[in-house]
Amino acid sequence: PGLGVCEWLLTILSFLFIIMTFPISVWFCMKVVREYERAIVFRLGHLLPGRAKGPGLFFFLPCLDTYHKIDLRLKTLEIPFHQVVTKDMVTLEIDAVCYYRLENASLLLTTLTSISSAIQLLVQTTTKRLLAHQAFSELLLERKNISQEIKVALDAVTGSWGIKVERIEMKVPADLRQSLAVEAEAQRQAKVRVIAAEGEKAASESLRMAAEILSSAPAAAQLRYLHALHSLTTEKPAAFILPLPLDAM
Numbered sequence: 001p002g003l004g005v006c007e008w009l010l011t012i013l014s015f016l017f018i019i020m021t022f023p024i025s026v027w028f029c030m031k032v033v034r035e036y037e038r039a040i041v042f043r044l045g046h047l048l049p050g051r052a053k054g055p056g057l058f059f060f061l062p063c064l065d066t067y068h069k070i071d072l073r074l075k076t077l078e079i080p081f082h083q084v085v086t087k088d089m090v091t092l093e094i095d096a097v098c099y100y101r102l103e104n105a106s107l108l109l110t111t112l113t114s115i116s117s118a119i120q121l122l123v124q125t126t127t128k129r130l131l132a133h134q135a136f137s138e139l140l141l142e143r144k145n146i147s148q149e150i151k152v153a154l155d156a157v158t159g160s161w162g163i164k165v166e167r168i169e170m171k172v173p174a175d176l177r178q179s180l181a182v183e184a185e186a187q188r189q190a191k192v193r194v195i196a197a198e199g200e201k202a203a204s205e206s207l208r209m210a211a212e213i214l215s216s217a218p219a220a221a222q223l224r225y226l227h228a229l230h231s232l233t234t235e236k237p238a239a240f241i242l243p244l245p246l247d248a249m
Contacts, residue, residue, distance in 0.1 A: 038105040070105035090136040104162025
């Protein structure tokens with residue numbers, strides 16, 4: 001569609017030339033496309049209607065047609081470090097890995113000049129926009145959910161390009177992970193000190209109650225004194241212990 005008179009004339013002449021030189025010309029008019037590839041054919045600069053050619057054998061005019069192969073396999077794109085400001089005004093440098101697949105080869109070839117750079121810039125802008133509404137603690141705890149939100153936002157845009165984003169993995173820098181590990185260790189040490197202080201407090205309360213009970217009954221204090229002496233002689237039989245009355249002490 002859209003071909004002029006001269007273009008139609010050249011097309012007809014090409015067909016006649018192929019028919020006249022048959023079967024030699026047939027070896028120059030057939031190409032093979034692999035299962036994971038698609039071929040986009042342009043005739044005199046016009047995109048041929050219909051879906052992309054392949055997989056398998058397809059026919060084209062060597063004099064008038066040009067074709068481009070598009071790989072439809074899953075691709076990975078590493079997003080370089082870029083600065084992101086969170087909701088609580090924490091500046092981070094975050095990188096990511098994007099897994100995407102090309103679905104509409106014809107639309108991609110006629111719409112985008114550089115697929116990787118377009119996806120890279122789109123991931124960066126989408127990440128900055130979404131993380132601006134997240135706090136720093138939420139970013140650390142909800143990385144998978146945030147990555148899924150970024151994927152959904154990317155699908156809404158790249159779907160019209162013929163690109164399917166399979167997965168987004170967001171990474172935190174190594175120095176930030178190390179500082180977070182130090183902070184977590186400090187929090188654990190603080191919890192240990194709090195637990196030890198609570199244990200000492202409970203022990204002191206128990207000792208105070210025991211002292212009050214012993215002070216109210218002098219005979220109980222004497223019995224406790226004798227029990228302690230008996231324990232010492234049991235542990236160290238060679239020890240010589242001279243008990244003194246509590247009143248003398």
